[in-house]
Amino acid sequence: MLHLFICLAKEGSKVSNGMNFIEFWHHSNRFLLQKSRNMKKTMLSFKNILLLACPLAILTACADNTSDTTTDADTTSTAHDSGAHGGAVTADTTSAMMAEASLSGTYADTTVSGTARFDRQDNGKVKLVLNLAIPAKANKSVAVHLHEHGTCADTAKAAGGHWNPxxxxxxxxxxxxFHSGDIGNVKLDAQGNGKIDVETxxxxxxxxxxQKNIxxxxxxxxxxxxxxxxxxxxNSGGR
Known part of the structure; x- marks a missing residue:
């Protein structure tokens, strides 16, 4: 539209701000040049955004939601329950900036939810923010680890042991x-909600x-x- 307006304007004609056509033409060219530069920057930014959405890798989250005889939060446990719950997650492997796992029950009779988000920080470290909601575990603690295989198949047995590169x-x-996957215990409140942050x-x-790739x-x-x-x-109990 701007180019069309310039073509239709007559030499010496006035534009709305009082400039004649020649002044306007130079002003417009400066504007277009700056706009072109901004567009290039925008296109580069958009290209980066597209790259962020390209190759996807899989991380998995599994949780145990059955009853147990766990005692005090961070001390001992005599849990012998089982029943894995999990959800697939996607992670950006092009820029390697963020990965997120969604926790959900794999059995219809369980209620469990949460997210595990890994973000690369400006200092190069990775920060995990894990939020859990497991009503059946209210006022208890649960152990959280990274396991070596990205699957919750076979009631999470297929996940293998702790990630210990x-x-x-x-x-x-x-x-x-300690293992690289030894995240630790998460204390759940009266509603079964809990959170843990780890930066490493x-x-x-x-x-x-x-040895580092999660x-x-x-x-x-x-x-x-x-x-x-x-x-x-x-002795962390069932999966």
């Missing part, structure tokens, strides 16, 4: 030896470093609590 002993996150340079979202793993919520010492799982 450095072949260390199981333990408490940040203290002595031990993880990466995608990439070639198998993609194609499982976020496992167990039926009991992690005692942080029993090998190799912390």
């Amino acid at each position: 450095t072949n260390t002993a199981h333990g408490k996150w940040g203290e002595g030896q 340079d031990l993880w990466a979202i995608g990439g070639s470093d198998a 993609l194609n793993k499982t976020v496992m919520v167990h039926g009991g609590v992690d005692d942080y010492k029993s090998q190799p799982t912390g």
Whole structure:
């Protein structure tokens, strides 16, 4: 529309702001040049947005929602229950900035929900924000780990053991030896809601470093609590 207006204007004619055509032409060209530059920037930004949506990788979330005899939140557990619940998630492997897993029940008679979101921070670390809602576990704690395979098949047995790429002993996150997947216990409130945040340079979202890449793993919520010492799982209860 702007080009069309310039073509129809007569030399020396006035435009609305008092400029003659020649002045307007130069002003418009400067405007168009700036607009063109902005459009290029916008196109580049849009291209980046498209790249963010390209290849997808799978992460999985599984949770246990059956009754148990778990005692105090972060101490001991005598849980022997089972019953995995999970949901598939997508993660961006082009920019490796974010991965998210949605937790949901795989059995019709269970109620469990939540999200596990991994974000790469400006400092290069990865931050996990895990939100859980498990009404059947109200006022209890549940153990959360990353397991080595990204599937909840066969009541989560197919997820394998704890993700332990450095072949260390199981333990408490940040203290002595621990698995890269030893996230820890989440305390649930009277409604069964709980949250945990973890920020670390031990993880990466995608990439070639198998000792850090969290993609194609499982976020496992167990039926009991992690005692942080029993090998190799912390006696964390059912899957």
